[in-house]
Amino acid sequence: MFCFSLPMIKIVGYVFDSQLSYNSTMAQLTYLEAIADALRFEMRRDERVFMMGEDIATYGGAFKLTKNFHEEFGRQRVLDCPISEAAIVGAAIGAALNGMRPVAEMQFMDFVTCGFNQIVNVAGTTAYRWGLGVPMVVRGPSGGGVGANPFHSRNSEAWFAHASGVKVVCPAFPADAKGLMIASIRDNNPVVFYEHKGLYRKIKEEVPEGEYIVPLGKANVIREGKDMSIICYGSAVHFALAAAEELSKEGVSVEVVDIRTLVPFDEETVLASARKTNRVLIAHEASLTAGFGGEIAARIAEKAFEYLDAPILRVAGYDAPTPFAPTLEKAVLPNAEKVLMAARKLMEY
Amino acid sequence: MKLKKSDKIPPIKPSKRLTNDQRISMFRFMLQAREFDLAMQRLNRQGRAFGGVYSQTGNEASSVGSAFALGEKDVLFPMHRNIGGHFVFGQDLNTLMLAFLAREGSLMRGTDGTGHYADVNKRIYGNISHLGAMIPVAAGFVLASKMRGENVVSMTYIGDGGSQTGEFHEGMNFASVQKLPFILIIENNQYAYSSPNSVEFACKHLSDRALGYGCHGETIDGTDVEIVYDACWKAAERARRGEGPSIIETVTMRMRGHAEHDDFSYVPREELEYWQKRDPIDRYQNFLLEKKILTMDDITAMRTTLIEEIRAAIDYAVELPFPPAEEGLKGVFVD
Ligand SMILES: Cc1ncc(C[n+]2csc(CCOP(=O)(O)OP(=O)(O)O)c2C)c(N)n1
Ligand SMILES: [Mg+2]
Numbered sequence: 001m002f003c004f005s006l007p008m009i010k011i012v013g014y015v016f017d018s019q020l021s022y023n024s025t026m027a028q029l030t031y032l033e034a035i036a037d038a039l040r041f042e043m044r045r046d047e048r049v050f051m052m053g054e055d056i057a058t059y060g061g062a063f064k065l066t067k068n069f070h071e072e073f074g075r076q077r078v079l080d081c082p083i084s085e086a087a088i089v090g091a092a093i094g095a096a097l098n099g100m101r102p103v104a105e106m107q108f109m110d111f112v113t114c115g116f117n118q119i120v121n122v123a124g125t126t127a128y129r130w131g132l133g134v135p136m137v138v139r140g141p142s143g144g145g146v147g148a149n150p151f152h153s154r155n156s157e158a159w160f161a162h163a164s165g166v167k168v169v170c171p172a173f174p175a176d177a178k179g180l181m182i183a184s185i186r187d188n189n190p191v192v193f194y195e196h197k198g199l200y201r202k203i204k205e206e207v208p209e210g211e212y213i214v215p216l217g218k219a220n221v222i223r224e225g226k227d228m229s230i231i232c233y234g235s236a237v238h239f240a241l242a243a244a245e246e247l248s249k250e251g252v253s254v255e256v257v258d259i260r261t262l263v264p265f266d267e268e269t270v271l272a273s274a275r276k277t278n279r280v281l282i283a284h285e286a287s288l289t290a291g292f293g294g295e296i297a298a299r300i301a302e303k304a305f306e307y308l309d310a311p312i313l314r315v316a317g318y319d320a321p322t323p324f325a326p327t328l329e330k331a332v333l334p335n336a337e338k339v340l341m342a343a344r345k346l347m348e349y
Numbered sequence: 350m351k352l353k354k355s356d357k358i359p360p361i362k363p364s365k366r367l368t369n370d371q372r373i374s375m376f377r378f379m380l381q382a383r384e385f386d387l388a389m390q391r392l393n394r395q396g397r398a399f400g401g402v403y404s405q406t407g408n409e410a411s412s413v414g415s416a417f418a419l420g421e422k423d424v425l426f427p428m429h430r431n432i433g434g435h436f437v438f439g440q441d442l443n444t445l446m447l448a449f450l451a452r453e454g455s456l457m458r459g460t461d462g463t464g465h466y467a468d469v470n471k472r473i474y475g476n477i478s479h480l481g482a483m484i485p486v487a488a489g490f491v492l493a494s495k496m497r498g499e500n501v502v503s504m505t506y507i508g509d510g511g512s513q514t515g516e517f518h519e520g521m522n523f524a525s526v527q528k529l530p531f532i533l534i535i536e537n538n539q540y541a542y543s544s545p546n547s548v549e550f551a552c553k554h555l556s557d558r559a560l561g562y563g564c565h566g567e568t569i570d571g572t573d574v575e576i577v578y579d580a581c582w583k584a585a586e587r588a589r590r591g592e593g594p595s596i597i598e599t600v601t602m603r604m605r606g607h608a609e610h611d612d613f614s615y616v617p618r619e620e621l622e623y624w625q626k627r628d629p630i631d632r633y634q635n636f637l638l639e640k641k642i643l644t645m646d647d648i649t650a651m652r653t654t655l656i657e658e659i660r661a662a663i664d665y666a667v668e669l670p671f672p673p674a675e676e677g678l679k680g681v682f683v684d
Contacts, residue, residue: 050496076496077496081523082519082522082523082526084485084519084522084523085519086485086515086516086519086520087485087488087516087519087520087522087523088485088523089485090482090484090485090486090488090489090516090519090520091485091486091488091489091492091520091523092489093485093486093489094485094486094487094488094489094490094491094492094493094503095489095490095492095493095496096489097467097474097486097489097490098489098490098491098493098494099493099497100493100496102489117479117482117516118482118485118486118516121477121479121482122477122479122482122483122486125461125477127680127681127682127683128460128680128681129457129460129461129465129466129467130456130457130466130467131456131458131680131683132467132469132683133683164681165681165682167682188683188684189682189683
């Protein structure tokens, strides 16, 4: 069993902008705690919501995200399942068709490949073919930078964005993770929810207590700027913010747009930012070729070409599996430094 | 399948649970399935049915007997050779024909065809093409019922080929672990497209796998509708008592090609002749005549009515246009 250890890569420090406005009370939560908070809130509110996954009850999940859940909700609603991703997702679909709102955990998002057929061919076609919703969330830890290996580090979100009929969510912050999780559970369509395991315990922020919804399909301009835009999601948002901080010292004003969800994609906010700053850098941790950044670049090229002062650049993972040794992993994955270098290049154009 | 030397056709083994009215009803559904098949084959030859036309000839007893054993609240996940089950569950011919011919008004708006539709009110959930995929879905459907304390049974089907998929295993194991009220009918019709059983599996009976899952398993004559009914009725009873799922392997023959484009020349003639003598409809008809439950006149009249009804449904559907093109650009998500 792969054990989660503290991230090997140092985070570049940066200050969180207060990105949200709300009135309710706040708690300082990690990204992981915020997701757990969302799940607990929804399970208390709606008895149709239940969880399926491997080692989620007694053990509390490989990352302890569902620790003690079974004590509050019982083992039927926190269902320990055999190592059968296709059965877990398939049964979740069946339950969703029969009035429930299941949340299926992939112990690591890498193993979603074993449930791929169910998500893409069954869940993803049901609305189109039957006009019926499949209110199911498939969630789990994804991403690298934690010294895992090629099979515990994958960023596979683009596969589902390409599938049609599946919503894809990639939060970068605790509050967003909570708000997007609640929105995903309440959505009547299948949602694949990518949690970044490197962020689980690395970041903490004020998270509204109780009901808090971040609608799917709304990008967030985290940091306003006028010289260039960095369009990003997931872990890359943190690289972008760190790079933006550095660039501000060099007199470059960077706008950072966290798209938050790939499907639906908030094209409007992205185009508005491109039209405003005239220079675009796209960053994501997933590998470059056929990554979602290509789609973002194409939309901008099609719809805002005449606003651009420079070619659109992308910073993404190298086209390889995510390697094990820290030196190799660092070479393959993007980081704040790589984003910073690309941003400087973009400004020089 | 090794053919037994004996050419003797065993008589129908009457179920103690069936009334004669139910027998007539089952026979009617079987005939309806056969005639629907013949009509679809004709439409295909005329170039009026597009896509694949998958004959279920030889499968009438398996499909009708199994679905007939379910109760009013139970749900059916039929596969591509289970048109009989759609009829048992009360689907009407016009709805089916619109779906098969992808006409305006089809439950699937033309996004998909054949029996792939879902009709929630009739408790029918069609299949996707990927074999094995519906097994965990049908299991999960009753996981939800069970959580709510409802006593609902779900049933789906798989072939002698589809039983080799990973989702078969994952789904059956999951259903067994959770003791779900779920019935899987393995329709062993000797061929998976062109592949005989010897290409597909090495165990003696596909139902032997039940031992590995810890659920009930049995292999039965899939050309005797009363045997199928009885086995499935008992499986449903076990399911309702909380004893978990059952695998029931119905042994029969696919009497035509995989679909109409396939001339099935790979099937030895003797094998077809062997099974021709065990035609599920002929067998049941002989039984009903012998027991004087129906007369030949009754049967002729029944068949004539069924043919007329099917023709009327075809006439109704073929006159309708295909769905408007914009439908293809709608409904990828629900609200
Ligand atoms: C996973 C998967 N692989 C391949 C196919 C293509 N295919 C459709 S039906 C079929 C043969 C199925 O044989 P069997 O399971 O015995 O069912 P039968 O058609 O004989 O009733 C094949 C190979 C498919 N639908 N799904
Ligand atoms: Mg077969």
